[in-house]
Amino acid sequence: MDRLKIAMVSPYDFTWPGGVTAHVSQLSNELRRYGHQVQVLAPHSPSRQGDDTTQFVPLGRSVPLPSGGSVARVSLSWWLYRRIRSLLERESFDIIHLHEPLAPVLPLCVLEVSNAVNIGTFHAYYNRQHLYRLSHPITKRWHDRLHGRIAVSPVARRYVNNFFPRDYEIIPNGIDVDHFAKNAQPWPQYQDGKTNILFVGRLEKRKGLRYLLDAYSRLQWELPNTRLLVVGPGSPDKESHRILSARNPQDVVMVGKVSYRDLARYYASADIFCSPATGAESFGIVLLEAMAAGKPVVASDIEGYNGIVSHGKQGLLVPKRDAQALSETLSYLANNPDLRARMGTQGQQTVEQYRWSSVARRVEDYYYETIKSVQQTCEVNGRSGKRAV
Numbered sequence: 001m002d003r004l005k006i007a008m009v010s011p012y013d014f015t016w017p018g019g020v021t022a023h024v025s026q027l028s029n030e031l032r033r034y035g036h037q038v039q040v041l042a043p044h045s046p047s048r049q050g051d052d053t054t055q056f057v058p059l060g061r062s063v064p065l066p067s068g069g070s071v072a073r074v075s076l077s078w079w080l081y082r083r084i085r086s087l088l089e090r091e092s093f094d095i096i097h098l099h100e101p102l103a104p105v106l107p108l109c110v111l112e113v114s115n116a117v118n119i120g121t122f123h124a125y126y127n128r129q130h131l132y133r134l135s136h137p138i139t140k141r142w143h144d145r146l147h148g149r150i151a152v153s154p155v156a157r158r159y160v161n162n163f164f165p166r167d168y169e170i171i172p173n174g175i176d177v178d179h180f181a182k183n184a185q186p187w188p189q190y191q192d193g194k195t196n197i198l199f200v201g202r203l204e205k206r207k208g209l210r211y212l213l214d215a216y217s218r219l220q221w222e223l224p225n226t227r228l229l230v231v232g233p234g235s236p237d238k239e240s241h242r243i244l245s246a247r248n249p250q251d252v253v254m255v256g257k258v259s260y261r262d263l264a265r266y267y268a269s270a271d272i273f274c275s276p277a278t279g280a281e282s283f284g285i286v287l288l289e290a291m292a293a294g295k296p297v298v299a300s301d302i303e304g305y306n307g308i309v310s311h312g313k314q315g316l317l318v319p320k321r322d323a324q325a326l327s328e329t330l331s332y333l334a335n336n337p338d339l340r341a342r343m344g345t346q347g348q349q350t351v352e353q354y355r356w357s358s359v360a361r362r363v364e365d366y367y368y369e370t371i372k373s374v375q376q377t378c379e380v381n382g383r384s385g386k387r388a389v
Helices: 019-033 080-091 106-113 130-143 154-161 177-181 209-222 238-247 260-269 285-292 323-334 337-354 356-384
Strands: 005-009 037-044 056-061 063-067 070-074 095-099 117-122 148-151 195-200 226-231 252-256 272-275 297-300 315-318
Touching: 005 019, 005 080, 005 106, 019 037, 019 095, 019 356, 037 080, 037 106, 056 080, 080 106, 095 106, 095 356, 106 130, 117 154, 117 356, 148 154, 148 356, 177 260, 177 285, 177 337, 195 209, 195 260, 195 285, 195 323, 209 226, 209 238, 209 323, 226 260, 260 285, 272 285, 272 323, 285 297, 285 337, 297 323, 315 323, 337 356
Parallel strands: 005 037, 005 095, 037 056, 095 117, 117 148, 195 226, 195 272, 226 252, 272 297, 297 315
Antiparallel strands: 063 070
16 A cells, blocks of 8 residues: 555644643554654644654644633644645645644644645544534534544544534544553552552543542541552642542542653552543543553543443443442442452453554554545546545
């Protein structure tokens, strides 16, 4: 097959950690291994250094915007238009792969001037439909410029398909399984016989840390020989601070942001992984990371999570925002090491399908299928005098 020249476009600041930026970086690296030329186009913060700057083209400074209970750092500069047009004309990409292609404003600028085969991956899912409901009349023209459409999960497909009904190929996020499954050594200070419960994620309200802190403060009355490790950037919300101040649970370690290498060591140190997110999760990368490390998962029973974890197999699902149920479930697993081991093994078997080597091949196959479809359309439209791209 022909090697392709690919532009991988992210609307989000490439120097800040996040699910989409990690996806873009790791997919790009895997496609380069297959011999493709891949450049990443994304906003940036000049004062920050990203984890992966290989073949990175910075386009516009980012500004923080609230988005679905999180903060999205995107560029709002339409002045990029001329620079992007010059870049695309010079590079002549075969594929332009846009992640969240309707997000402001970099993907929209790219779609406006692209004459390549345009493929969009839709990652997002929100509990409310206001995002596409409000933007649909404006963004429909850019959505129509996509030749191929990918959704990372059924819930992500359903979310976008409500307003932009088309065919969407479901290709999940990938994970570097071996990074979490092999050679990660636990931190010795946490190997003291205590049962370690691990939380990983940005400290935002929708990640549900307050419910885990509430559950853990209850759990410690029954099982004092436990520890809670909280890994991720940001500061706890007001309710989390209130619980920490009022109840003063012991052995809560607020680790903060860690490197990708050290992250694997925290998974290796854990006995149970817990993600009490309250919603707006189209996928669950942290669940896959825990499963790759062979750890049982306790997670909220929400869309995006219950498509990855089957209750009673790789872990246990609990109602969202229910600290009492969360505490009881953590207690049950803490008291059943054999069950934890069985669930960890099941998780390691399940996560194999999410290896980047498998996911990236599916993306690559979709590229070739879409190129073929566009070429066939060009032949037909060429005879009628219409442009296909």
